[in-house]
Amino acid sequence: MVEMNYLIELTSIHAAATRLGREIIRTATILSPGLSAKIQRPIYLKLENTQIGGSFKARGVLNKFASLQAELSLKRFVAVSGGNFGIAVAEASSKLGADVTIVMPQSAPASSIAKIRSLGVSVIVTNNVNEAFAQAEDLARQGYVVLDDCADTTIAEGHGTLALEFIEDCPQLTDVFVAVGGGAMLAGVATALKKQRPHIRIWGVETAGANSMDQALRLGKPAEIEVSSIISTLGVPMVSELMLRHAQAYVEEMVVVSDRDAVEGMVSFGEDGKQWVELASGALVAAAQKIAPQLPPDATIGLIVCGGNISSEDRQKWIASLHQQ
Missing domain, CATH: 3.40.50.1100 (Rossmann fold)
Structure with a gap:
């Protein structure tokens, strides 16, 4: 803590x-x-x-993944994003072989959602940003590790x-x-x-x-x-x-x-x-x-x-x- x-x-x-x-x-x-x-x-x-x-965003995400190397192949990860964080997480995870799900509000740019999906990363689109965070919390209860660039x-x-x-x-x-x-x-x-x-x-x-x-x-x-x-x-x-x-x-x-x-x-x-x-x-x-x-x-x-x-x-x-x- x-x-x-x-x-x-x-x-x-x-x-x-x-x-x-x-x-x-x-x-x-x-x-x-x-x-x-x-x-x-x-x-x-x-x-x-x-x-x-x-x-x-690539700077923080790659620094984070460097600290998680021992866990990358063992755990599933989830991140909430309005666009850029999700792209950075998706690019890093596809390069490093991590299992990641990105949760995005429907207000996120369609081009960003498409970019993440093109990298083979799972995307869940919610009605709004509050629902996106709630969805991530639900996955965390299922054992996913939350990648939270807000904290x-x-x-x-x-x-x-x-x-x-x-x-x-x-x-x-x-x-x-x-x-x-x-x-x-x-x-x-x-x-x-x-x-x-x-x-x-x-x-x-x-x-x-x-x-x-x-x-x-x-x-x-x-x-x-x-x-x-x-x-x-x-x-x-x-x-x-x-x-x-x-x-x-x-x-x-x-x-x-x-x-x-x-x-x-x-x-x-x-x-x-x-x-x-x-x-x-x-x-x-x-x-x-x-x-x-x-x-x-x-x-x-x-x-x-x-x-x-x-x-x-x-x-x-x-x-x-x-x-x-």
Whole structure:
């Protein structure tokens, strides 16, 4: 049992980086002239949309599987996912021969569900995210091991490796924006950055209707929300005590933007940033626009482009929705 006040150590993130080695891609950090002009501050992008599986999730999943090597052939595993976590688990399990079932809400991108099934991994689709977690709990009672990226330090430590690369490639960063679902990436990234650069500012980003971390910080404890955001990858009904502790320790503020803002940000990433990204990454643009005017003139902003797993059909659907509102 993890102590409630336990915070990840920087040494554990360095150990994860060594462990992952060539298993993951050291993704590029680039200056975005277009987004810099839009936001009126230098904007650097950490391109995790180019990572294995199309998102940062491979880092935490492979770090977790490395810790489970002795059990991989003996046990069955289950994971709940809005898309990217499931893809990362499916790719790792098909490579390592693990028996995995992924439970996904029907709001998850159809392309993500199809991708997981194409890897030969079992997928259960439920009506909503609450039912998905209930289904996973039912399988856990049947003996499945739950892979929970909302409350696992090993997964968070793997995610934190991206921040080691980001700050090495762009040491002038003063502000970093991180999309928050369950909070594991936030925990790992914030630890890696704040332990090395205590004065760096970390901004968490959620959408209205998927703002479980924002609510937890306001209340001082995890609280269940009704997920209504269209962004399935951010739609976690309740953050864990563990991830909340990291947000309390390291985050300046949770910036909550609308689904519409996230769609417009996704379009801006394409037009101004020249990057194909999903809605969770799009939300970062809106958040940076909201916060940038409050920052010092010499601020340098980093956006973690968390994923690019969106089909052209999904993209067109969300863009069309802008014109219907």
